[in-house]
Amino acid sequence: MEKSWIEKLSEYAESKGYEYWSHKSMSSGGFVRNVITSTKYFMMEIKNESYTYYYCASADHSGSISTNGSFSGVFRVFSDRKLADLKIRRRFWIDRIFSANRQKTGIPTIDKKLFLQCSDKELATHIANSRLGHSFLKISKRVTPLEIIVEPNRMKFNSNFKKKSIMGIRSNRWVTDVKELNQLIDSGINILNSIPNKR
Numbered sequence: 001m002e003k004s005w006i007e008k009l010s011e012y013a014e015s016k017g018y019e020y021w022s023h024k025s026m027s028s029g030g031f032v033r034n035v036i037t038s039t040k041y042f043m044m045e046i047k048n049e050s051y052t053y054y055y056c057a058s059a060d061h062s063g064s065i066s067t068n069g070s071f072s073g074v075f076r077v078f079s080d081r082k083l084a085d086l087k088i089r090r091r092f093w094i095d096r097i098f099s100a101n102r103q104k105t106g107i108p109t110i111d112k113k114l115f116l117q118c119s120d121k122e123l124a125t126h127i128a129n130s131r132l133g134h135s136f137l138k139i140s141k142r143v144t145p146l147e148i149i150v151e152p153n154r155m156k157f158n159s160n161f162k163k164k165s166i167m168g169i170r171s172n173r174w175v176t177d178v179k180e181l182n183q184l185i186d187s188g189i190n191i192l193n194s195i196p197n198k199r
Helices: 005-016 108-113 121-127 130-139 178-193
Strands: 019-022 041-047 052-058 071-079 086-090 114-118 147-152 165-171
Touching (some): 005 041, 052 178, 086 121, 108 114, 121 147, 165 178
Antiparallel strands (some): 041 052, 086 114
């Protein structure tokens, strides 16, 4: 019998020594117990010298892990106050038509190959740098699709993010393959570590 996504992720977390939680365990003092029962989620806590990160995966209310309501990624607290939403992803041809709130950084690597969307130019400047652009292009060839985000927390199952703005590198699917997970977590955290928190 094939293992479930939760079982695969649990085994991965155990192999790495990460503490983890899911909608099935519904445990731990720091996390919400009374989530909507039809929502699937999984989290593991990843600590490094700079920040505490969480791999978070959530499915929509249909229970599917491959719909528009699903995501997975690595996230951390970025600010104690509400910030403008920000997204960085690969550019597509259609971005020439729909370019609301697009920011240009003056960094060729980012402006030519990446789409940076944010209503706050100062925040965009705080985050965007050539190292980030190069590293993100590299990881996005191995794990797709991906985007870097800043947004007010909407993950009710993680109370550590409550009333915070979070930063993360996210896919619109559950990343569960071991090679992809290693890329997402290791390379993703390296990218996010290069961006200091916003006060």
